[in-house]
Amino acid sequence: MSQCILELTVSNHPGVMSHITGLFARRSYNLEGILCGPTGDGLTSRMYLLIDNTDRLKQIVKNLEKLHDVLEVSFSIDSAQPFYAALNEFYRQKEDIKD
Amino acid sequence: MRCSGAEMIVKTLEKRRIETVSGIPGGATLPIYDALYKSSIRHVLARHEQGAGFIAQGMARSTGKTAVCLATSGPGATNLITPIADAKSDSVPLVAITGQVPVSMIGLDAFQEVDTYGLTLPVTKHNFLVRNVNNLPDVLSEAFQIAESGRPGPVVIDVPKDIQTEVVEIERWPESQSTDVPTSWNKREIDQIVGMIHKAKRPVICIGGGVIASGCAEALKKMAEKNSIPVASTLMGLGGVPPESPLFLGMIGMHGARYTNYVLEEADLLLAFGVRFDDRATGRSMDFCRRADIIHIDIDRSEIDKIKRVTLSVVGDVGEVLRDLISEIKVDRRSNWNSRITRLKAQYPFIMPKTDSLQHPINLVHHVGKIAEFDTIVTTDVGQHQMWVAQVYPFRSPRTFLTSGGLGTMGFGVPAAIGAALANSGRRVVCFSGDGSFLMNIQELATIVEQDLDVTVIIMKNDHLGLVRQQQELFYNNRIYAAEFHSAPDFATIAQGFGLSGYDLSKSRDPLKTLALALSKPGPSVIVAPIDAAANVYPMVPPGSANRVMIGG
Numbered sequence: 001m002s003q004c005i006l007e008l009t010v011s012n013h014p015g016v017m018s019h020i021t022g023l024f025a026r027r028s029y030n031l032e033g034i035l036c037g038p039t040g041d042g043l044t045s046r047m048y049l050l051i052d053n054t055d056r057l058k059q060i061v062k063n064l065e066k067l068h069d070v071l072e073v074s075f076s077i078d079s080a081q082p083f084y085a086a087l088n089e090f091y092r093q094k095e096d097i098k099d
Numbered sequence: 100m101r102c103s104g105a106e107m108i109v110k111t112l113e114k115r116r117i118e119t120v121s122g123i124p125g126g127a128t129l130p131i132y133d134a135l136y137k138s139s140i141r142h143v144l145a146r147h148e149q150g151a152g153f154i155a156q157g158m159a160r161s162t163g164k165t166a167v168c169l170a171t172s173g174p175g176a177t178n179l180i181t182p183i184a185d186a187k188s189d190s191v192p193l194v195a196i197t198g199q200v201p202v203s204m205i206g207l208d209a210f211q212e213v214d215t216y217g218l219t220l221p222v223t224k225h226n227f228l229v230r231n232v233n234n235l236p237d238v239l240s241e242a243f244q245i246a247e248s249g250r251p252g253p254v255v256i257d258v259p260k261d262i263q264t265e266v267v268e269i270e271r272w273p274e275s276q277s278t279d280v281p282t283s284w285n286k287r288e289i290d291q292i293v294g295m296i297h298k299a300k301r302p303v304i305c306i307g308g309g310v311i312a313s314g315c316a317e318a319l320k321k322m323a324e325k326n327s328i329p330v331a332s333t334l335m336g337l338g339g340v341p342p343e344s345p346l347f348l349g350m351i352g353m354h355g356a357r358y359t360n361y362v363l364e365e366a367d368l369l370l371a372f373g374v375r376f377d378d379r380a381t382g383r384s385m386d387f388c389r390r391a392d393i394i395h396i397d398i399d400r401s402e403i404d405k406i407k408r409v410t411l412s413v414v415g416d417v418g419e420v421l422r423d424l425i426s427e428i429k430v431d432r433r434s435n436w437n438s439r440i441t442r443l444k445a446q447y448p449f450i451m452p453k454t455d456s457l458q459h460p461i462n463l464v465h466h467v468g469k470i471a472e473f474d475t476i477v478t479t480d481v482g483q484h485q486m487w488v489a490q491v492y493p494f495r496s497p498r499t500f501l502t503s504g505g506l507g508t509m510g511f512g513v514p515a516a517i518g519a520a521l522a523n524s525g526r527r528v529v530c531f532s533g534d535g536s537f538l539m540n541i542q543e544l545a546t547i548v549e550q551d552l553d554v555t556v557i558i559m560k561n562d563h564l565g566l567v568r569q570q571q572e573l574f575y576n577n578r579i580y581a582a583e584f585h586s587a588p589d590f591a592t593i594a595q596g597f598g599l600s601g602y603d604l605s606k607s608r609d610p611l612k613t614l615a616l617a618l619s620k621p622g623p624s625v626i627v628a629p630i631d632a633a634a635n636v637y638p639m640v641p642p643g644s645a646n647r648v649m650i651g652g
Contacts, residue, residue, distance in 0.1 A: 014228075015216055018217060022220050025221075025223050059401065059404070059405060062400050062403075065401075066401055067225075068225040068241075068245060088143060
């Protein structure tokens with residue numbers, strides 16, 4: 001199945017991650033990977049979500065947009081997205097440790 | 100000005116013109132209650148936090164204004180979860196303020212500590228845990244804004260006790276923000292809708308809770324009448340069109356009349372106004388209106404294409420869209436389509452009982468509908484009685500029918516009736532309940548008496564969890580299990596014990612007269628109405644079937 005990346009700008013406070021992951025759990029939509037970190041002044045965070053690109057994707061985006069702490073949502077299916085590289089690097093390092 | 104967190108809360112409620120709040124105090128909310136002591140806000144003491152939550156819902160549902168309830172930390176907060184989830188399902192604007200253990204003790208398993216933020220996260224529109232008293236004014240302001248903007252819903256504010264007592268200097272209070280949703284449709288979309296309506300041979304409007312929330316019943320009436328489009332309703336849309344209207348088709352879905360579901364089956368255009376295609380309304384969704392193009396108007400973008408892929412959609416307040424549509428659509432009598440509907444109504448009518456005995460629940464509802472004042476507000480619990488009321492009671496205006504539609508919470512009726520009575524003094528509130536549901540919030544009879552409200556509770560007593568029994572009879576080969584009550588509490592005497600008037604129609608020589616007396620006498624009363632235990636709600640679409648598949652009726 002093809003995958004895609006959701007890029008979110010969210011408010012940065014404890015509990016935001018629960019709102020995001022809670023939405024995916026409640027709508028039974030699988031989250032394959034998460035990368036998250038504060039941006040600029042630390043008032044917001046950037047969040048990258050790796051998810052399956054199914055016909056319910058649009059619906060989940062609409063639900064994300066409704067969350068009060070989600071300020072911006074965009075998505076890309078571009079495999080040149082830096083998130084893929086970061087994720088691959090993460091998996092590679094993990095494999096290295098195992099070896 | 101110098102202000103404690105608790106005073107900020109009360110001050111915000113006053114600025115928001117909140118006149119009444121419901122709740123139960125406890126250790127973690129004592130500072131808020133101490134601030135309320137000095138306020139003109141009326142606090143209604145419930146007897147269980149679930150009751151407090153539904154009292155607030157009763158105020159919100161009957162007026163459309165945001166209502167507030169309070170509970171302490173731990174069990175106080177967990178007891179509120181059901182009414183909060185219920186408010187989420189039915190889009191009711193509610194602000195629930197809960198106490199929490201002091202910030203320094205969070206995470207240490209303190210007495211009456213529970214993760215209210217985590218627990219309420221999936222059942223709220225949004226929730227807050229306030230960690231800094233300086234944020235409290237903005238959080239309070241945002242909470243109201245979120246609760247009432249767009250598609251309304253519940254918001255929880257969890258406030259640790261030390262935040263309530265901390266005193267800080269407040270320089271400015273947040274301005275209240277606009278709750279209007281910007282218009283997002285254009286002339287071209289309106290033209291497209293108008294074109295589809297004019298082209299359609301068999302259009303049907305289906306209204307839902309969104310029409311009630313939008314307050315656009317008048318605009319809807321104008322539009323439907325101008326182009327002679329029949330109007331069906333979901334459970335949540337009842338009251339949007341008076342039953343006397345020749346265009347009204349009644350309630351669709353699992354317990355809709357046969358002709359209603361058949362008309363939708365024949366439609367070539369469905370105008371879905373403020374509905375969310377709930378499974379009890381659509382039956383098997385693939386088969387719902389399968390011959391029809393669908394135009395969906397809803398304020399919540401995420402409802403579009405959620406269940407049914409639609410032909411055209413507009414995201415916005417249905418009332419505002421209607422106002423743009425009315426001037427554009429032409430006058431049409433649609434005599435072919437409307438005479439077809441008249442034939443379907445005659446061929447597949449809603450079947451009234453053959454007897455006029457009050458033992459038959461439909462006669463009971465019908466009779467109450469005849470003798471109650473026009474402005475009576477009706478609440479229900481959940482089960483067979485709820486469906487009979489939805490089928491037969493003549494709801495003539497919006498917000499006269501308060502029922503737990505989405506979540507289906509037994510125990511809703513009595514506290515919601517209290518809230519409706521508090522917010523609408525001078526109007527009678529009738530709560531239809533069953534002997535299953537009634538016991539789920541019976542403690543609130545004490546609140547009714549304390550507030551001396553004109554609430555009449557009518558308990559349809561069949562000694563069963565009736566809708567469970569009905570499904571076991573129809574779909575589990577009549578293996579009735581755990582659905583029958585073998586003890587029969589004397590509800591009339593219990594009501595008298597609480598200080599209400601209690602009547603039992605089985606002991607009355609003239610039940611009609613007793614009913615009329617209880618409904619006209621000031622003050623609260625409980626009427627026990629024994630009904631035929633074998634009575635089922637018909638027609639019934641078996642769960643998972645298409646709406647054209649109906650049993651009975």
